[in-house]
Every structure is written in C-alpha cells, then in structure tokens.
Amino acid sequence: MSNQGVPSSEPAEKPVLVKAVSISKRFGEVLANDSVDLTIREGEIHALLGENGAGKSTLVKILYGALEQTAGDIVWRGQSVKIPNPAAARSLGVGMVFQHFSLFEALTVADNIALALPKDTDLSNLPERIVAVSQKYGLPLDPFSTVADLPVGVRQRIEIVRCLLQEPSLLIMDEPTSVLTPQEADELFKTLERLAAEGCAILYISHRLEEVKRICQRATIMRHGKVVNECDPRLETPATLARMMVGADVHAIKSNSEITTGNPLITLRNLCLPAENAFAVELKNIDLEVFAGEVVGIAGIAANGQSELFDAISGERRIEDVHAVNLLGVPVGKKKINHRRKLGAAFVPEERLGHGAVPGFRLSDNVMLTRFSTEPSLLLRGILKRGNAAEMEQRIKVNYDVRMTHDNPEARSLSGGNLQKFVVGRELDRKPRVMVINQPTWGVDAGAAALIRQALIDLARTGAAVLVISQDLDEIYEVSDRIAVISRGQLSAPEPAETMTRERIGMLMAGMGEKHDNNTDKGQKHAAGA
Amino acid sequence: MRLELEKRSEHSALMTILSPVLALVLTLIAGGILFAAMGYNPGEALYAFFLEPLTNQWSIEELLVKAGPLILIAVGLSVCFLSNNWNIGAEGQFTIGALTGSIIPILFHEYTGPMAMPLMVLMGALGGMAWASVPAFLKTRFGTNEILTSLMLVYIAQYLLDYLVRGPWRDPDGFNFPESRLFDDAHTLMTLGDGRLHLGIVFALVAVLAVWFMLSQTLKGFEIKVMGETPRAGRFAGFSHRGIVWFGFLISGACAGIAGMAEVSGSIGQLTPVISPGYGFTAIIVAFLGRLNPIGIVFAGLLLALSYIGGESAQVSIGLTDKITRVFQGMLLFFVLGCDTLILYRIRLIKTARKAGGAHGRA
Known part of the structure; x- marks a missing residue:
C-alpha cells in the first residue's frame, strides 16, 4: 500500500485528539474490525471511506460507545479510556450526527434537543442557547417550530445543534449530505470548516468522493474490516480514492453517446395525484415523455414526490384519468400494477x-x-x-x-x-421494455452500484425506456441522457444531461422550476433559506 | 451482567419447532408450582390433569369430540391471522353458525330429506360468514379495529342465542325449560365409534388438508402470507388489501360457523343457552400453539382438548376447581408467545466485565 499523501507535507502537526489502537470487533464468525488503527488530530476534518460492509459503522459505533470492542484500545488525549455507552462518549466530548435522524415529529425543536441533553442540564435558557449556537455556526434554527413542519435539511441542523450544545471535541457525521441540496451541502461545509477552525475534530463518513476531496484534510480508507490506506484526499482524484476503496479500478460507466431514440414508451400527461396524508406530497400537473433507447433521470431532494410519482407510474396508486399514464402506447391510468407488468414494464421501488x-x-x-x-x-x-x-x-x-x-x-x-x-x-x-427505478443504488457499495448503473444503461441501449429517480446527483449524471428535477410534487421539463449544470439542478431543487406560482410564503422562505 | 436480545439474520427453523415444546414445559413447571402453592402434590395433580384422561377409551373419544371444533375453528383462524387480521370473535361466529344451522331442525323439522344435512352445514357456514363480515366491513370501510368489533360481536351473538332459546325457539313440549326441541335423527350428524364421536372431527380434518394445500401450494396462500408479513410488498405484487381482509374473515367465519353447527347437531342435539365451553377463544391458543400451520394445529388442538378433559378429570379425582383449565390455557398462550421471540432473536448474556469481549451466547 503506497502512502501517497505524506503527513509531513502539513505545515504544522496539530496535537493528537484520539487514537484507536488495533481495534478489533468480532460478531460470531465475522471479524468486522481487524486491528484497526485510526488517528484523529484536533481541528482536522478526517474522512472515513469504505464500501458498505467495510467496517466503518462498527468502528464509529465503538468510538461512540454504542458497541464494545473485542480487543484494542482507545486513547483520548494521551490517556487510555473505556467508552461503555454513548453517555460516556458524550461526557468525554464525542458527538454524533446519525444518517437517520431520531426526532419526535410532534415536538418542537427545543423539546427534541432537551430530550437528548444530560439529566442535570439547566433547561430554562435552552431556547436562547439554541439560537446562540445556531447563529454562531450559521445553522439558522427556530427553537419553537414543530419538527413535522421542517424540511430534512433543517432537521439535520437540529441534530447538529444538539451535539454542539455539549461542546464536543470530536463530531462524527454519518453521510450528512445524502439528504441535502448542493446549496444546503455548501452551507454545511462552511459550518464544518468553522468548527474545525475552532479546534473541533470532525470524523466525516461519506460515499461522495468529491466532497471528501473538497473538505477533508485526512482520509482513512477501510476495506473488509481493515485499514488499507491513509492519504491526503486533496492530493488524490476521485478515481484514485475509489480505487483504494474497492481495491481495483472501478468499472467506468460507459454511456454510448450515439443514442437512437424511438417511440415514447412512458408518457405522463398532466398527471395529478392528491396527497395520501398530511406528510405526503401532492403531484401537480406532471408531464413527461421517455423514449425507447434513453435513460431519463429525475433528480430531487428526499420527500418531494418521488415515491408518489413512482406509485402512480407503477400502478400501486391508480389515477382516475386513464390517459394521465401511458405505458408502451397503452393508457393505463386506472390499470393495476400486474396489468402494466404484462405490457412489458418493470418496477424497482426505493425500499428494497x-x-x-x-x-x-x-x-x-x-x-x-x-x-x-x-x-x-x-x-x-x-x-x-x-x-x-x-x-x-x-x-x-x-x-x-x-x-x-x-x-x-x-x-x-x-x-x-x-x-x-x-x-x-x-x-x-x-x-423489460420499460423500467422505472427509484433510488437504484441507495446505500449500495461502489462495485454493486457500478454494476447496476451499467445494467440500466445497457437495458436502454437495447431499446427500452428507463426512468431513474435518484437523490444522488453523481448517479443522475452517470446514467442519464436527459435530466428533470422534481420539487414539491412538480416536475421540471427534462433537459439534455450535457447542458444541465449542477447549479441549475440545485436551483430547480429549490423550487425555481415549478410551473405554478402557488407556493405559500413559508415554502418560499424555505427555498430561499436553503 | 445483563440479558440482551440479538436479532437473528433469518428465522430459526429449530426454534420454530422447539418454541411450543418449550412453552409446554414451562407451563407444566408453572402449573406444578401453582398446584404446590394450593397445597396439592404437584406430581399427582399433573398426572390427574394430563395423563389420567388418556388411560381409557371413553376419554380418548371425548378428547376427539372436543378437539374437532377446536381444530376446525383454529384452521380458519390461522388463515385470518397469517394475513394479519385479528379475528378474536370466532366464539360469536361459532354461536351464530349454530343458530343458522339449527333453522331447519327447529323451524322446518318436518323436512327430513337427504338434503337436510348438507343444507344445515351450508347454513352454518353462511351464518358464521355473515357474523364475520361485520368486522370485515367495518375494517375495510372505516378502518375500525377488528379486535374490538369482532370481540364485542361475541356477546351480541350469545345474547341472541339466549333470547331465542328462552323465547321464540323454546320447545313447546319442553316444560318451559330454556331449550329448543330435540333434533330429529335426520338432523343429527352421523356418529362414529361408540356413539359420542361424530362427523365434526372429519370436517376438521378435511379443513386441515384443504387449508394446508391452499397455504403451501397456491397463489392465494402466497398472497395471504405476503399481505400478512409486508402489506407494502403485497401491494407491489398487485394484491388487494381489502380483498385479503374479506377473505380472512370469511374463511374463519365459515369454519367457526360449521363448527358451531356440528357441535349442536352432533354433540348436544338441541339448542341450549350455553353451547360452548369457550371453543372460539381456546381456538386462538390452538392456532398459535400450532404455529398457524394446519398440521401443527392438529396436535395443538388435541393438547388443548386434553386440558378441557383434564380439568373435568382433576375435578373428579382430586377435587380441583375446573377453573384451573382456563389458567392452564392462559399460561400456555403466554409462554408460547414469549418463546416465539426466540424464533427471530437469540438471548445473549452480556457480562459487563472490565476487560472487553465477554459475551457468551445462551439459547
């Protein structure tokens, strides 16, 4: 293993905050962590990279006290420590923001934060402290708003502020940008950089090599439970990072530029679908055509109508207007899912x-x-x-x-x-002659993701119409010939992938492409604040 | 030290079989402690309860007579439970099945043609289905909780029976006893063996085979299991939620209705204010103890029938109250539901030792 990023290239070595020394963790027959070493310095943003199942979560859970290691030591500021539970980790100064939030939707922001603080915390001035911390780190947050009304990006801020109130020395972030728009992610990066500048170390877990390269100074790469490499990601390319992760050249996705498109096989005409409940999204006047031989990607932030759109095309929810959904030339608005399958359509939902x-x-x-x-x-x-x-x-x-x-x-x-x-x-x-797939590679390792994406492109090139709904922009660019963006139940007109910039997608995600200007003030504010 | 439940990656085939056995053993131990606390010799009491009834021919026939309705109702319930519909009102469907099955023998008792018996069976089934369709309708139309509605309908059915045998259906020649007229021979189910055993047990075995075939071999059985385990995946497969609610309730209602009709026509020979020692409720235990599997239900039905006979036998031989039957049935259900946890979880004993890594598995 070559050590490409040489530590000595750093101008000044900061003091070591925490050191994991040959940590091993065994689950039955499986060695999830095999003598793992990890060194995090004060004020550094340190990436932990690896495919699914590489042992990242296990290592992080040990640091956060959610799991106990089978062997090995954790050294915190030069002293060997035991971290038997998350409360111990928090009192030591370790905070963690999980990928899946644990918030009570019916409670306010302040209530949710109060619930996570130690028992003896003084709660009388909590709202003021929340506002103070959120302003200091550029995380605008109203302590009295109810969580159910807040978009995902803001919910993540609650989790972060919750950690920051305990003034951590190490903040662990698990896939933080998976739910954010590019603009929201930019804001988050600024916050993280500010925190790091104050000396807080950040352990940053991500699959997105671009952002690791952008904000992290160190990267530890794991594979099959072992640390296989350490590097300075700024000196690497995404391709070299990916190679270290999967241990071989990631199969580059080939998209044949000479696409011969045929008839429209998926046609949506003014598709409207009322919201099923208070937390669901209403689909408004959606128009789309996907032609034989092409892949159309639908980008969007989570919960903007993706699953509703999927259900309407698959027939899990049926539409009164039979012509609203047309598959392979047959109007199927009211037809059941198996009728649509018999026509030659196939569906893969988000939740496997x-x-x-x-x-x-x-x-x-x-x-x-x-x-x-x-x-x-x-x-x-x-x-x-x-x-x-x-x-x-x-x-x-x-x-x-x-x-x-x-x-x-x-x-x-x-x-x-x-x-x-x-x-x-x-x-x-x-x-199939029509394939509709929602989140094709959500939480999937790089090798499997490449295989799935290539298969989708190959399918389209045999004359099928493929519709990919994804929150992963890299994926959207990798597979799509044309790209549309869904935002609050409305779909922008698809544009060729070559001319669609990330900035434009970000704007569309924030609601700029919505056809009908019937947004509430609150919605506008959210879009502007994102 | 603490105990932790650790999720298994797949269902444990061993525990699926072992769980009811373990539950039975735990019930016997708890029962023994209970008897000892009441001042009886536990060994003697358990013998009187569980083994003595098996020592003579008469009791064994009686065992089958009681197992018949339990197995028939439980097989129907297993379909309903597998589809994640909680029909707790089989006792009511049993009662209404007995009522509708008695229309011919009581109101049209002159009609004794060869079709009388098949018609009685059919009407019993329809009565049970009609009673079960009420919670099914309320659930599919208004989203009402079927546990409550089906349970409450039990009491309505029982009062309806009580009203009919004391009022309009009372035997005119019966000296004002609250009983219907005695059924004609043509309206009495064919008997087997020494005389108590009747065709009801055959109905139960036919239902066992039919439901076993449906569940294991057909698309309908597949649909029932998918909808029961993961309704979202069921919708993705193109199955209907409403359809499966109706199907589960109608099947279990029909089985309970036939069981009620067979009990009245085969065992009692007339309608009386009380026609069941709680078969419809005990069948819930039978269904779970039998793993919601028709073949397992046969064994579970025999065991629960034994608890009825054991209660009577222990009352006679050592003077125990027959309420002890209910206690045993309750403990059995409690333990079987508890032990079922082990199918998808294993228990680990976690030592919070200084040195890390002290986890030992213990099943």
Missing part, C-alpha cells in the same frame, strides 16, 4: 426490504412476488411452481453477482448491496 422484497421470504419466493403474473411457468391454474422460481433465482444470482452465505436465503439476511442487485436483477432478467 418491505416493498421490493418480503424480508422473511426466501429469494425464490421473492422472485414469485413480482413475476407470477408475467411468467406462465410460475403459475399453473392458481398453483405455484416453486421449482421454476428457484431456477430463476439461481439465474439471477449468477448473472447479477448476488452473494449469499447459503443457497436461497431469506431476503433479510442479504446485505444492502446484494439485495439491491437481486431486486434489480429480478426485473432486468425479464428483459
């Missing part, structure tokens, strides 16, 4: 476990789940042909490199990336 697959069912039964209606060999007069489903499962496993510990396991036992390869492979195996 619990929507795309039944967790407690074997993979062969999960093949049955979406394919009994289109494969005559799976169903004979109401009787299931499980043997044929098992054969298909074998075929998908081989063709899409689904790795498993034993044959035909329950879906829940597969890792995220492998289950996603299965769920996508199950549909690609049908050779």
Whole structure:
C-alpha cells in the first residue's frame, strides 16, 4: 500500500485528539474490525471511506460507545479510556450526527434537543442557547417550530445543534449530505470548516468522493474490516480514492453517446395525484415523455414526490384519468400494477426490504412476488411452481453477482448491496421494455452500484425506456441522457444531461422550476433559506 | 451482567419447532408450582390433569369430540391471522353458525330429506360468514379495529342465542325449560365409534388438508402470507388489501360457523343457552400453539382438548376447581408467545466485565 499523501507535507502537526489502537470487533464468525488503527488530530476534518460492509459503522459505533470492542484500545488525549455507552462518549466530548435522524415529529425543536441533553442540564435558557449556537455556526434554527413542519435539511441542523450544545471535541457525521441540496451541502461545509477552525475534530463518513476531496484534510480508507490506506484526499482524484476503496479500478460507466431514440414508451400527461396524508406530497400537473433507447433521470431532494410519482407510474396508486399514464402506447391510468407488468414494464421501488422484497421470504419466493403474473411457468391454474422460481433465482444470482452465505436465503439476511442487485436483477432478467427505478443504488457499495448503473444503461441501449429517480446527483449524471428535477410534487421539463449544470439542478431543487406560482410564503422562505 | 436480545439474520427453523415444546414445559413447571402453592402434590395433580384422561377409551373419544371444533375453528383462524387480521370473535361466529344451522331442525323439522344435512352445514357456514363480515366491513370501510368489533360481536351473538332459546325457539313440549326441541335423527350428524364421536372431527380434518394445500401450494396462500408479513410488498405484487381482509374473515367465519353447527347437531342435539365451553377463544391458543400451520394445529388442538378433559378429570379425582383449565390455557398462550421471540432473536448474556469481549451466547 503506497502512502501517497505524506503527513509531513502539513505545515504544522496539530496535537493528537484520539487514537484507536488495533481495534478489533468480532460478531460470531465475522471479524468486522481487524486491528484497526485510526488517528484523529484536533481541528482536522478526517474522512472515513469504505464500501458498505467495510467496517466503518462498527468502528464509529465503538468510538461512540454504542458497541464494545473485542480487543484494542482507545486513547483520548494521551490517556487510555473505556467508552461503555454513548453517555460516556458524550461526557468525554464525542458527538454524533446519525444518517437517520431520531426526532419526535410532534415536538418542537427545543423539546427534541432537551430530550437528548444530560439529566442535570439547566433547561430554562435552552431556547436562547439554541439560537446562540445556531447563529454562531450559521445553522439558522427556530427553537419553537414543530419538527413535522421542517424540511430534512433543517432537521439535520437540529441534530447538529444538539451535539454542539455539549461542546464536543470530536463530531462524527454519518453521510450528512445524502439528504441535502448542493446549496444546503455548501452551507454545511462552511459550518464544518468553522468548527474545525475552532479546534473541533470532525470524523466525516461519506460515499461522495468529491466532497471528501473538497473538505477533508485526512482520509482513512477501510476495506473488509481493515485499514488499507491513509492519504491526503486533496492530493488524490476521485478515481484514485475509489480505487483504494474497492481495491481495483472501478468499472467506468460507459454511456454510448450515439443514442437512437424511438417511440415514447412512458408518457405522463398532466398527471395529478392528491396527497395520501398530511406528510405526503401532492403531484401537480406532471408531464413527461421517455423514449425507447434513453435513460431519463429525475433528480430531487428526499420527500418531494418521488415515491408518489413512482406509485402512480407503477400502478400501486391508480389515477382516475386513464390517459394521465401511458405505458408502451397503452393508457393505463386506472390499470393495476400486474396489468402494466404484462405490457412489458418493470418496477424497482426505493425500499428494497418491505416493498421490493418480503424480508422473511426466501429469494425464490421473492422472485414469485413480482413475476407470477408475467411468467406462465410460475403459475399453473392458481398453483405455484416453486421449482421454476428457484431456477430463476439461481439465474439471477449468477448473472447479477448476488452473494449469499447459503443457497436461497431469506431476503433479510442479504446485505444492502446484494439485495439491491437481486431486486434489480429480478426485473432486468425479464428483459423489460420499460423500467422505472427509484433510488437504484441507495446505500449500495461502489462495485454493486457500478454494476447496476451499467445494467440500466445497457437495458436502454437495447431499446427500452428507463426512468431513474435518484437523490444522488453523481448517479443522475452517470446514467442519464436527459435530466428533470422534481420539487414539491412538480416536475421540471427534462433537459439534455450535457447542458444541465449542477447549479441549475440545485436551483430547480429549490423550487425555481415549478410551473405554478402557488407556493405559500413559508415554502418560499424555505427555498430561499436553503 | 445483563440479558440482551440479538436479532437473528433469518428465522430459526429449530426454534420454530422447539418454541411450543418449550412453552409446554414451562407451563407444566408453572402449573406444578401453582398446584404446590394450593397445597396439592404437584406430581399427582399433573398426572390427574394430563395423563389420567388418556388411560381409557371413553376419554380418548371425548378428547376427539372436543378437539374437532377446536381444530376446525383454529384452521380458519390461522388463515385470518397469517394475513394479519385479528379475528378474536370466532366464539360469536361459532354461536351464530349454530343458530343458522339449527333453522331447519327447529323451524322446518318436518323436512327430513337427504338434503337436510348438507343444507344445515351450508347454513352454518353462511351464518358464521355473515357474523364475520361485520368486522370485515367495518375494517375495510372505516378502518375500525377488528379486535374490538369482532370481540364485542361475541356477546351480541350469545345474547341472541339466549333470547331465542328462552323465547321464540323454546320447545313447546319442553316444560318451559330454556331449550329448543330435540333434533330429529335426520338432523343429527352421523356418529362414529361408540356413539359420542361424530362427523365434526372429519370436517376438521378435511379443513386441515384443504387449508394446508391452499397455504403451501397456491397463489392465494402466497398472497395471504405476503399481505400478512409486508402489506407494502403485497401491494407491489398487485394484491388487494381489502380483498385479503374479506377473505380472512370469511374463511374463519365459515369454519367457526360449521363448527358451531356440528357441535349442536352432533354433540348436544338441541339448542341450549350455553353451547360452548369457550371453543372460539381456546381456538386462538390452538392456532398459535400450532404455529398457524394446519398440521401443527392438529396436535395443538388435541393438547388443548386434553386440558378441557383434564380439568373435568382433576375435578373428579382430586377435587380441583375446573377453573384451573382456563389458567392452564392462559399460561400456555403466554409462554408460547414469549418463546416465539426466540424464533427471530437469540438471548445473549452480556457480562459487563472490565476487560472487553465477554459475551457468551445462551439459547
């Protein structure tokens, strides 16, 4: 392993804050951390990189006291310490912002923060302290607003302010930008840089190599539970970082520029869908055409109508206006999902476990789940042909490199990336003419993501229409021929990927592309504040 | 030291089978402690309760007579429970099935043709289905909690039965006893063996085979399990939520209705104010103890039938109150639900030792 970023190139070595010394953690037969060493200095933004299952979460949980190491030591400011639980970590000065927030939606910002503070904290001046901290670090936050009304970016600020109130020396951030617009992410980076300048160390976990390169001074790269490299990410390219992560050249996605597009296979005409409940999004007047042979990407921040749009196209929710949704030339607004599948359409939802697959069912039964209606060999007069489903499962496993510990396991036992390869492979195996996929590589490691993206492009080049809904802009650019942006239930007109800049996507995400100027004042303020 | 539940990556096949056995053992131990606390010799009392009834032919036939309705109702309930619908009102559907099944023998008792019995079975099934359709309708139309509605309908059904046998359906030649007329021979289910055992047990076994086939081999069974475990994935597969609510309630209502009709026609021979020792409720325990699996339900049904007979037997031989039957049934359900945790979790004993890494698994 070459040490490319030489530490001595730093002008002045800051003092070491925390050092993990040959940390090992064993879960049964699996060694999730194998003699891991990690050194974080005061005031540095330190990236922890690795594929899914590389052992990043395990290491971070040990530092935060959520797990106990099997062997090894943690040295905090030169002294060996035990961190038996998160409370101990917090009193030591470790704060953590999780990828999935743990907030009570019905409570106010101040209430949520109060709940997380130590029992003996004085709460009388809490709102003032929240405002003070949020202003100091550029994290505007109203302590009296109710969490349910706040967008995701603001919810993340609550989590961050919650940590900052305890004046941490080390702030751990798990995939913080996965839910943010590019502009919101920029704001977050400024906050992090300000914190670092004050001496707070930040351990930054991310899959996004561009941002690691942009804000981090050090990077520790893990693979299969071991530290495989350390470097200065500023001296690397995303490609070299990715190579260190996966241990081989990441297969570069090839998008054949000579696209021959045919007839529109997915047509949405003035598609409207009322919100199902208070937390859902209403779809407003959506128009879209996806032609045979192309991939259209729909970018957008979480919860702006992506799942509603997916449900309307797949037929999980049906539309009164039959012509609002047209698949392969057939108006299907009111038709059920299996009718649409029989026409040649395939769907992959965002949530693999619990929507795309039944967790407690074997993979062969999960093949049955979406394919009994289109494969005559799976169903004979109401009787299931499980043997044929098992054969298909074998075929998908081989063709899409689904790795498993034993044959035909329950879906829940597969890792995220492998289950996603299965769920996508199950549909690609049908050779569909229309493919609609929501978040194709959410939480999936780089190797699996490349495989899935390439398969989607290849599918389009065989004459299928592919619609990719994703919050990952890198992914959108990698696969799409044309890009549209969804924002609060409205879809911008798709534009060619070559002319669509990130800045323009960011503006559209913030609501600038909405056709109808019927936003509430509150919405405008949010868009402006983002 | 502390105990922790650790999630398994897959269902444990071993624990799926072992859990009810473990629950039974725990019930026996707790029962033994209970008997000892009451001042009985635990060994003697448990023998009187669980083994003595198995020592003679008469009791074994009686066991099958009681297992019949339990198995039939539980098989229906297993379909409903697997689809994540909680029909707690099988006792009411049983009662209404007994009422509608008695329309021919009581109101049209002159009609004794060969179709009388098949019609009675059909009407019993329809009665149970009608009663079960009320919570199904309320759930699909208004989102009402079916546990409450189905349970409350039990009491309405019981008062309806009480009203009919004391009022309009009372036997005119019955000296004012609150009983219907005795059923004609043509309206009495065919008996087997020495005379108590009737066709009801055959109905139960037919239902076991039919439901087993449906659940394991057909698309309908697949739909039931998908909708029960993950309704969102079920919708993705194109299955209907409403459809499965109706299906589960109607199947379980039909089974309970037939069981009610068979009990009246085969065992009692007339309508009386009380026609069931709580079969509809005990069948819930049977369904869970049997793993919601039709074959498992056969064994669980026999065991719970034994608890009824054991209660009677222990009352006679050592003077225990027959309420002890209910206590045993309750403990069994409690332990089986508790032990089911082990199917998806394992218990670990965590030592909070100074030196890290002191975790030992213990099943």
